[in-house]
Amino acid sequence: MFWRKSNDTSNTRETEVDAPNPVNTIPQMPPQPTPSRPSFGAPYIVPPHTSATIGHAPGLVNPSTGRSISSPIENWLKSLHDKHCQNHFGQMASYIPELTKADPKHFGIVLAAADGKSYAVGDSEVLFTIQSISKPLVYGLALEDHGPDHVLHHVGVEPTGEAFNSIVMDEINNRPFNPMVNAGAIATTALIRGSGREHRFNRILDMFSRYAGRRLTVDESVFESERATGHRNRAIAYLQLNSGMIEEPVAEHLDLYFRQCAILVSARDLAMMAATLANNGVNPLTGERAIAAEHVKTVLSVMASCGMYDYSGEWVYRVGLPAKSGVGGGIIAVLPGQFGVGTFSPLLDEHGNSHRGIEVCKELSQRFHLHVYDMHFVADNIVRRSFRGGGVTSKRLRGQRERKILDAHGHKILAYELQGGLYFATAEQLVRRIVVDCFQATHVILDGRRISRADQSALLLLRDLSLALSAEGKTLLLADLPAQVEADWQDVAGASIRATCVSDVDAALEYSENMLILEFDPKALAIETRLPLAQMDILQSFSQDEIKRLQPFIETECYEAGSRIIREGDPADRLYLLAAGTATVDVMLDDGKRRARLAAFRPGVAFGEFALFDGGRRVANVVAEAPSECYVVDFKKLEQLEAIEPALYRKLLFALGRLLTDRLRRVTAEVRALT
Ligand code: DON
Numbered sequence: 001m002f003w004r005k006s007n008d009t010s011n012t013r014e015t016e017v018d019a020p021n022p023v024n025t026i027p028q029m030p031p032q033p034t035p036s037r038p039s040f041g042a043p044y045i046v047p048p049h050t051s052a053t054i055g056h057a058p059g060l061v062n063p064s065t066g067r068s069i070s071s072p073i074e075n076w077l078k079s080l081h082d083k084h085c086q087n088h089f090g091q092m093a094s095y096i097p098e099l100t101k102a103d104p105k106h107f108g109i110v111l112a113a114a115d116g117k118s119y120a121v122g123d124s125e126v127l128f129t130i131q132s133i134s135k136p137l138v139y140g141l142a143l144e145d146h147g148p149d150h151v152l153h154h155v156g157v158e159p160t161g162e163a164f165n166s167i168v169m170d171e172i173n174n175r176p177f178n179p180m181v182n183a184g185a186i187a188t189t190a191l192i193r194g195s196g197r198e199h200r201f202n203r204i205l206d207m208f209s210r211y212a213g214r215r216l217t218v219d220e221s222v223f224e225s226e227r228a229t230g231h232r233n234r235a236i237a238y239l240q241l242n243s244g245m246i247e248e249p250v251a252e253h254l255d256l257y258f259r260q261c262a263i264l265v266s267a268r269d270l271a272m273m274a275a276t277l278a279n280n281g282v283n284p285l286t287g288e289r290a291i292a293a294e295h296v297k298t299v300l301s302v303m304a305s306c307g308m309y310d311y312s313g314e315w316v317y318r319v320g321l322p323a324k325s326g327v328g329g330g331i332i333a334v335l336p337g338q339f340g341v342g343t344f345s346p347l348l349d350e351h352g353n354s355h356r357g358i359e360v361c362k363e364l365s366q367r368f369h370l371h372v373y374d375m376h377f378v379a380d381n382i383v384r385r386s387f388r389g390g391g392v393t394s395k396r397l398r399g400q401r402e403r404k405i406l407d408a409h410g411h412k413i414l415a416y417e418l419q420g421g422l423y424f425a426t427a428e429q430l431v432r433r434i435v436v437d438c439f440q441a442t443h444v445i446l447d448g449r450r451i452s453r454a455d456q457s458a459l460l461l462l463r464d465l466s467l468a469l470s471a472e473g474k475t476l477l478l479a480d481l482p483a484q485v486e487a488d489w490q491d492v493a494g495a496s497i498r499a500t501c502v503s504d505v506d507a508a509l510e511y512s513e514n515m516l517i518l519e520f521d522p523k524a525l526a527i528e529t530r531l532p533l534a535q536m537d538i539l540q541s542f543s544q545d546e547i548k549r550l551q552p553f554i555e556t557e558c559y560e561a562g563s564r565i566i567r568e569g570d571p572a573d574r575l576y577l578l579a580a581g582t583a584t585v586d587v588m589l590d591d592g593k594r595r596a597r598l599a600a601f602r603p604g605v606a607f608g609e610f611a612l613f614d615g616g617r618r619v620a621n622v623v624a625e626a627p628s629e630c631y632v633v634d635f636k637k638l639e640q641l642e643a644i645e646p647a648l649y650r651k652l653l654f655a656l657g658r659l660l661t662d663r664l665r666r667v668t669a670e671v672r673a674l675t
Contacts, residue, residue: 074119077109080363081121090347090355093327098225102128102329102346109360110271110342116284118271127264128344129222131326132164132180132352134208134260135188136299136307137273139179141207142191143295154191154245155184157302164309164352165232167239175245180306180324183236189260190237190246190253197252204260210290211273213283216263223262230258265330267344274332274340277322300334304372311351311358319361320371331357335370379425382418383433384450389413389443389516391673393666394509395597396582399604400537405520406513413512414438415445415505422451422485427458431465442474442519443512447505448481459485459492466493466500475515476500479508506597527603530580530629537604538577538655549648553637559624566608566622572615573635575656576608581628583607587620600625609656612638 061068085107093099108123142151156170160177169176169183176183194200209216237254240246246253265273273290276283277300281291291299303322308315315323321341323333329346331354341364345356365371390410398406414437420426430446438444446462454462466476479502481489486501493500502508517524533539533554534547542550556579559565565576565583584600585607598620601607607622612635642649 071119073111074121076367077111077119077121080360081107081109084345084356084359085122087356087359088347090345090349092329092346093348093352095229096222096226096327097229098219098222099129099327099346104347106329106344106346107356108267108342108344110267111339111364112268112271112275112284112342113339114275114278114284114337116272116275118268118275120268120271122267123344124267126344127219127266128330128346129219129261129326129328130208130263130265130270130330131261131328132182132185133265133270133273133324133326133328133330133332134204134263135180135185136303136324137208137211137291138185138192138204138260139188139302140291140295140299141204142179142188143298144292145193146191148295148298151188151191155179155187157305159306159312161310161313165236167232167236169240169243169245174243176240178306179302181309182233183240186233186237186253186257187240187246189257190240190250192256197255200252201256201259204256205263207290208260208263208265208273210283210286210288211276212265212269213272213276213286213288214269216265216269218259219262219264223259226258226261227255230254233257261326267330267342270330270332270342270344271340272342274334274342276340277332277334278336278338278340280337296336300336303334308353309351311349311353315358319358319365320373321361321365322372323361325353325357327352329354329357331361333361335372338370379423379429380420382420382422382426382430384417384419385674386414386416386433386437387673389415389509389512392509392670394513394600395506396510396513396600396602397605397607397663398513398602399531399535400540401521401524401604402513402517402602405517405524409516409520410513412440412442412516413445413509414441414443415447415509417447417450417505419450420452422454422458422462424455424457424461427454427461431461434465438469438474442516443477443508444469444474445477445479445505445508445512447479447508448485449479449505451482451485453482454485454488456488456492459489462489463493475512477502477508477512479503479505510600527581527626527628531603533577533579533631535604536577536579536606536631538606538652538659541655542651546648546651549645550641550652553633553641555632555634557630557632559628559630561624561626561628563624564621565624565628565630566618566620568618568621570618572608572610572618574608575606575612575633575635575638576622577606577631577633578603579629579631582625583622583628584625585620585622606656606659609659612656 092102092104106123106126108121108126110118110120110124112118154175156173156175156177158170158177160166160168160181162168165182167183176187178184179188192200192204194203205216234254237246237250241248241250272283272285276290277296281293281296282289300322303324304316306312307322307324319333321333321335323331325331327348329344329348331343333341341361343354343357343360345354347355349355349358388411390406393406393410416430434444469476477500478489481501489501502511514525533551534544539547578601580603582600582602585598586595587598589596638649
């Protein structure tokens with residue numbers, strides 16, 4: 001019998017007994033039976049070691065000095081390469097006659113980081129055929145063409161524990177066991193869409209080229225060689241046709257399969273392909289997407305469970321990286337999010353995997369603890385610091401009426417400065433903390449300035465938190481998120497909570513303060529009515545009579561929205577009391593290009609007072625945000641006040657002194673709250 005039932009536990013290699021032994025029809029070779037299991041693994045005798053060409057990749061070059069030190073990774077790869085150059089164990093694949101022409105001495109290793117930086121040693125540029133490493137890539141294309149459900153219906157995901165060319169099928173589900181063995185790969189290739197052989201193949205070649213970041217080509221002689229001798233694969237395909245696993249045109253599917261296996265790559269190409277998978281499907285050098293992000297994990301999963309055939313279990317045990325080998329001598333291995341490796345050495349072990357490639361991956365994984373289950377990170381501390389409103393306020397200086405409310409209720413604003421990556425474990429940590437802290441809070445602000453990234457699980461948790469908070473009448477505000485995180489948040493959050501993203505923490509604080517003030521004093525935020533002089537903060541201790549006597553020394557000025565009340569560089573010779581409207585102080589930053597908001601004022605607040613004490617010139621602009629009015633005290637008028645009403649003058653100076661000490665005290669309290 002040809003089929004192994006998936007519940008068959010006998011683990012016998014039925015193909016040894018039952019597989020047909022088709023006659024090899026290549027004319028220049030004597031007719032031979034095709035072995036059911038290609039024999040690899042006998043030692044290949046080569047002349048004493050001829051030092052392999054080391055691809056001297058430059059060290060890490062400092063662009064300004066042009067000097068470099070050698071990279072420790074490169075050095076280590078070189079020593080690994082030197083060591084395994086001496087190892088001549090294995091045999092070249094001979095069941096595809098053309099493959100015996102490969103040079104057994106060739107040996108290359110390339111490691112490519114997920115950002116595209118690569119380290120190459122040995123024969124990193126020598127071309128060879130990709131063979132079975134095509135299988136996970138074509139599987140990805142089938143997933144894109146049909147979606148996971150349809151593909152799973154046609155090709156399973158169970159390891160066979162059998163050789164790559166075994167003729168065993170999952171009889172219960174009427175499909176090949178997995179896409180990494182020949183039977184599964186032929187069924188996967190049969191799923192590739194397109195109008196005719198050429199179009200379908202070009203789609204495959206285009207995709208492989210996007211992975212590699214360069215236009216790839218086909219080794220026509222290897223293709224012809226396998227096409228002429230690949231009777232076993234042909235048998236597999238027709239058996240699959242017979243059981244309805246694939247449909248016609250079978251000859252075309254087989255041609256496509258043989259051709260995809262004959263695509264030429266180098267170890268560097270393989271490393272870039274692996275790095276593309278590590279980079280969630282985008283080639284890090286070209287920026288081109290090779291495979292939709294949603295399918296990357298599926299491809300990596302079957303690579304991890306089935307990529308090394310009947311060595312897959314031991315591979316996961318010893319190396320622990322999703323990988324795929326090919327009888328051309330290549331291996332790719334991927335550490336998701338971090339890097340990809342491509343190795344090339346055509347000497348194969350008894351499983352059909354490159355012997356040196358396996359040794360290299362084993363040592364690489366062990367030396368640097370790269371096994372995917374060997375991650376000992378404890379979740380980072382996601383909260384850098386937290387504070388409450390009231391103690392820390394927005395940059396808007398508020399009049400007494402508003403300040404009183406914030407002094408009493410500001411603690412209801414909770415803010416967290418976040419740092420590092422937001423992923424499930426750190427988001428869980430954060431959410432847990434907020435749930436405990438937010439008992440009395442009305443507003444929760446997350447400062448995202450120092451977030452490096454946020455994954456879907458974290459964003460989903462935050463969305464659920466946001467919904468739970470709003471069900472309790474509380475608001476979650478996300479401030480200053482990195483652009484990508486903000487875009488992902490918009491996708492996850494949905495329309496109802498989109499408004500919770502704000503430009504920066506100050507805006508979030510000010511918004512929360514305004515909401516609190518409105519709750520306790522709905523009229524407090526009105527800016528259009530002019531406050532009388534008596535309601536200016538610095539004049540609170542002045543009697544009606546004193547205010548009246550001050551009046552002649554004070555002028556009133558009106559400003560359009562957007563106009564400058566104070567201009568940077570002007571002589572500082574006036575004190576301003578904001579009677580209506582709002583104003584902001586903005587300064588040019590050191591880079592001479594950007595401006596930043598230093599402070600903002602609400603009615604009742606005095607500004608420009610420093611000038612009274614130090615003279616000089618204005619160092620910032622003060623701009624009216626809305627139509628505004630100020631009481632203006634010109635310093636010349638103050639001199640007159642001093643002469644005519646010395647006691648009133650002294651009282652005013654004293655009030656200004658109090659204003660400054662009050663502001664200093666608040667700043668000190670803020671510094672304390674933030675340290
Ligand atoms: O179908 C075959 O037999 C080859 N074209 C590919 C097999 C292969 O690469 C197995 N890998 N180690």
